[in-house]
Amino acid sequence: MTWLHQLNPTPAFPPYTGRYKVGTVDVEIPVAELDSPSPAPSSASDLSTVAFRIFYPCHPDSQQRNVRWIPSPQREYVGAYARFLGANGAFSQFFSLIPQILYYVSIPAHQNAHVLEPQTSNRRWPVMIFSHGLGGSRNAYSHIVGSLASHGMVVIAPDHRDGSSPISFVHTPGEKEELKRVEYKKIAHKASTEVYESRDEQLRIRLWELGLIHDALLKIDERVALSNVAEDHKKHGGLTMFAHKLNVHEPGSISFAGHSFGAASMVQFIKSIYYRPDSQEPGYKPLFTPSSSSPLVRQVTPTTPVILLDLWTLPIQSPATAWLRNHPMPCYDSPTTGGSNLLSILSDAFFKWKANLEETKHIVAKPAGADPNQPGPHLFYPIASAHLSQSDFGVLFPWLTTKVFGAKEPERVLKLNVRAILQVLRNGGVEVADTSIRDMELDEEDAASRKVLHDERILSRKKDSVRGWVSLTTEPEPEPEADLTREKGPVDAVVEGEVLGETVQESQR
Structure with missing residues (x-):
């Protein structure tokens, strides 16, 4: 395959475009040191820690080395990704060449750099928690979360141990430290009783982890001493540099975001916190039951920003959580x-997956009977983008995503995502830095003439306001034109190891 010979010897990330340099810290905290808002699921009995990576604005003179994109142990991770992606056809050739190169790919964030003093009016950095999708990890969305950090946010990227990552590891502290492997769980993508039950069990772990991470953030900001057993942090200082610098206590202050299964996780997380039945609802089997006295319950309000990237809706359609599905997103509890x-x-790809698109609209739409003047959701898609385009894979391996998925301009697609996220946050009163004139695709003279302060164009519903950026409504889509008559589905749109091989083969026909 001649296109493989065009491979850049070492794939690299483009620089972040915000005003701040970005630092990063790998975190793994023993569960015993945290207070869970909800009882631990039985399937999490051997998960003794919760893990996440923090991306944050750091001092401009920081010179610490960048962090490796493939975590340690690298050989284990590369092998797991090869198995996950289905190393056959194009990918078998890809993985015969790439493993040694992957070891040297680094995230352009300074490892364990000292956090910058907050530049906001309340002297605290705004915080976002970003949940990864199937096949993801705490590092797999480094460019989008690092870009947000470069604009003045502290972004928390969990490493979910629910079997959704190609592989993950649990460091168990003790006299003789043990390393527990959590392997990828192969679960079908078509709805069935067994699939719903399996995804529900994964969500129980994910929501429990998110609750623990929220508690960890409160303790970190309050300067509570916590152990950090993450491999690359053992020889460095603790987490005390973040004390009193995180805006995590005020209700509605934390933003919640996710991609694919991570977006589904955030929908279930937000709703499970906000809607808690007074009595047992017939047929409802809650996945997460935070105590009414938990600070987490006070955190989620109608003003809480929620960002859903390529929402995968199958897990939300489980019969066990139908009661929750029938409730609108909490934001609609506020008329303004x-x-x-x-x-x-x-x-x-997800726009062309009709069944998932219609369910996404159902989830984010205003409830029936809502005030017609109440704002609806922001709903967009960038043309010629793939499911991978919102992760690091698209920007690291553009030739691969173009050849296999037909995606174009991966770096620009990520910038469009970041622009929209930042502007939604600004409109909600979150203090983040201005988007650069270059990212807004304006020259300085044009920007000056328009007196551009923010990036309102990115949220405009007007056609062609931003090239290749399409605004959607929550109304049903019209029947597609002839070239789109074959409805997209999981084989085309969801990036899973067990179906990716079919996608590759289809693209090569």
Whole structure:
């Protein structure tokens, strides 16, 4: 395959475009040191820690080395990704060449750099928690979360141990430290009783982890001593540099975001916190039951910003959580806020997956009978983008995503996502830095003439306001034109190891 010979010897990330340099810290905290808002699921009995990576604005003179994109142990991770992606056809050749190169790919964030003093009016950095999708990890969305950090946010990227990552590891502290492997769980993508039950069990772990991470953030900001057993942090200082610098205590202050299964996780997380039945609802089997006295319950309000990237809706359709599904997103409890702080961005592939698109609209839409003047959600998709385009894979391996998925301009697609996220946050009162004139695709003279302060164009519903950036409504889509008559589905749109091989083969026919 001649296109493989065009491979850049070492794939690299483009620089972040915000005003701040970005630091990063790998974190793994023993569960025993945290207070869970909800009882631990039985399937998490052997998960003794919760893990996440923090991306944050750091001092401009920081010179610490960048962090490796493939975590340690690298050989284990590369092998797991090869198995996950289905190393056959194009990918078998890809993985015969790439493993040694992957070891040297680094995230352009300074490892364990000292956090910058907050530049906001309340002297605290705004915080976002970003949940990864199937096949993801705490590092797999480094460019989008690092870009947000470069604009003045502290972004928390969990490493979910629910079997959704190609592989993950649990460091168990003790006299003789043990390393527990959590392997990828192969679960079908078509609806069935067994699939719903399996995805529900994964969500129980994910929501429990998110609750623990929220508690960890409160303790970190309050300067509570916590152990950090992450491999690359053992020889460095603790987490005390973040003390009193995180805006995590005020209700509605934390933003919640995710991609694919991570977006589904955030929908279930937000709703499970906000809607808690007074009595047992017939047929409802809650996945997460935070105590009414938990600070987490006070955190989620109608003003909470929620960002859903390529929402994968199958897990939300489980019969066990139908009661929750029938409730609107909490933002609609406010007549003024409405969907103004709710952003859903689809890839071109997910837009063409009709069943998932219609369910996404159902989830983010205003409830029936809502005030017609109440704002609805922001709903967009960038043309010629793939499911991978919102992760690091698209920007690291553009030739691969173009050849296999037909995606174009991966770096620009990520910038469009970041622009929209930042503007939704600004409109909600979150203090983030201005988007650069270059990212807004304006020259300085044009920007000056328009007196551009923010990036309102990116949220405009006008056609062609931004090239290749399409605004959608929550109304049903018209029947597609002839070239789109074959409805997209999981084989085309969801990036899973067990179906990726079929996608590759189809693209090569």
